[in-house]
Amino acid sequence: xxxxxxxxxxxxxxxxxxxxxxxxxKMRLRGDLITLYNHLKGGCCQMPGTARHDRDMATQAKRxxxxxxxxxxxxxxxxxxxxxAGIKGLGRVFRIMDDNKSRNLDFNEFMKGLxxxxxxxxxxxxxxxxxxxxxxxxxxxxxxxxLVTLRPPMSNARKEVIMQAFKKLDKTGDGVITVExxxxxxxxxxxxxxxxGDWTEEQVFRAFLDNFGSPYNKxxxxxxxxxxxxxxxVSASIDTDIYFIIMMKxxxxx
Numbered sequence: 001x002x003x004x005x006x007x008x009x010x011x012x013x014x015x016x017x018x019x020x021x022x023x024x025x026k027m028r029l030r031g032d033l034i035t036l037y038n039h040l041k042g043g044c045c046q047m048p049g050t051a052r053h054d055r056d057m058a059t060q061a062k063r064x065x066x067x068x069x070x071x072x073x074x075x076x077x078x079x080x081x082x083x084x085a086g087i088k089g090l091g092r093v094f095r096i097m098d099d100n101k102s103r104n105l106d107f108n109e110f111m112k113g114l115x116x117x118x119x120x121x122x123x124x125x126x127x128x129x130x131x132x133x134x135x136x137x138x139x140x141x142x143x144x145x146x147l148v149t150l151r152p153p154m155s156n157a158r159k160e161v162i163m164q165a166f167k168k169l170d171k172t173g174d175g176v177i178t179v180e181x182x183x184x185x186x187x188x189x190x191x192x193x194x195x196x197g198d199w200t201e202e203q204v205f206r207a208f209l210d211n212f213g214s215p216y217n218k219x220x221x222x223x224x225x226x227x228x229x230x231x232x233x234v235s236a237s238i239d240t241d242i243y244f245i246i247m248m249k250x251x252x253x254x
Contacts, residue, residue, distance in 0.1 A: 054083035057237035071125040072132070076150050078119050084233030087150055088212065091229050093117050094143040104140040144225065151232035157241050162231045165252040166224055177212075177222040179205040 061080040068074050079086035093113045094105060105113065107130050114121055121129070133141040133149075154162075167173075171181040179202060188194050188204030199207070212222040212230050231248075238244045248254065 054237065057081075057233075058083055071121065071129045072150070074125070075114075075119060075121055075129065076152065078121075079150065080152070080233065080236055084237070085212075085230060087147065087233055088226055088229035090114075090117050090119070090150075091143075091147045091225065094147070098143070103142055103144050105143050106140050110141065110143075147225070147229065151229065152236035154232060154235050155241050158231075158235055158244050159228070161245050161248045161254065162228055163224075164254050165231075165248055166227045168252055168254065175224050177209065177227070179209070179220060182208065 058081045061077040065074065065077040065081065068077060076087075079090055082089065090113070093116050094110075097105065097109050097113055107127070110130055111123065111126050114126060130141060133146050166177070169177045169181055169185060171185070172178075182205050186205065186208060188199075188201045188208075191199065191204045193199040194201065194204050206220050209220050209222055212226050234247075235244055238247065
């Protein structure tokens with residue numbers, strides 16, 4: 001892959017020294033940058049640097065889930081317990097249900113979406129969540145607004161670097177990343193399945209985009225919201241802004 005160049009033996013160490021990121025954060029970041037370099041060199045499709053974060057985040061979320069009584073926090077933690085893609089996955093379920101593209105759901109649709117995603121929220125708690133977002137009493141909620149609230153809080157600095165990465169990938173500037181956008185940014189020819197002849201370039205690109213998708217709907221497209229939902233999950237597992245920003249800038253060569 002051509003996203004990272006020059007990430008050699010000492011590059012990341014020099015960068016860490018300049019940024020004054022010390023142990024244990026330094027050691028954690030060093031390990032992730034090595035993983036990232038090996039990942040990009042090998043052309044794998046799984047998003048780099050998130051597997052260990054996902055495990056840590058899932059463990060923390062499950063532990064907090066036992067203690068919380070707030071319905072929204074309970075829903076958020078159940079999504080985070082599924083890893084970085086948890087909130088994004090719920091968003092995909094809601095978007096699939098939105099047949100008329102109104103971006104609104106009534107309570108029955110909202111409840112069905114939670115059930116389809118196997119979220120353990122009882123009807124009373126679901127009603128409480130729904131009422132908080134049905135501010136005008138119309139009987140519907142804007143699920144985009146709901147998902148924004150459900151995302152773990154992120155600083156403006158994190159949001160900005162996420163959008164920088166999205167804009168770099170969205171070559172056409174239409175707000176949707178597709179296979180065509182990835183050409184020239186993501187090199188599929190180092191992927192093991194391409195090298196052994198199992199996959200075409202197109203299939204490697206699609207597998208990459210599916211990282212941001214949902215098991216329920218792999219359409220080969222990634223919207224701004226889906227990209228932000230994904231990285232909101234990644235962000236939840238990373239304590240400091242500087243660490244998150246380094247990871248994003250390194251991964252997408254910003």
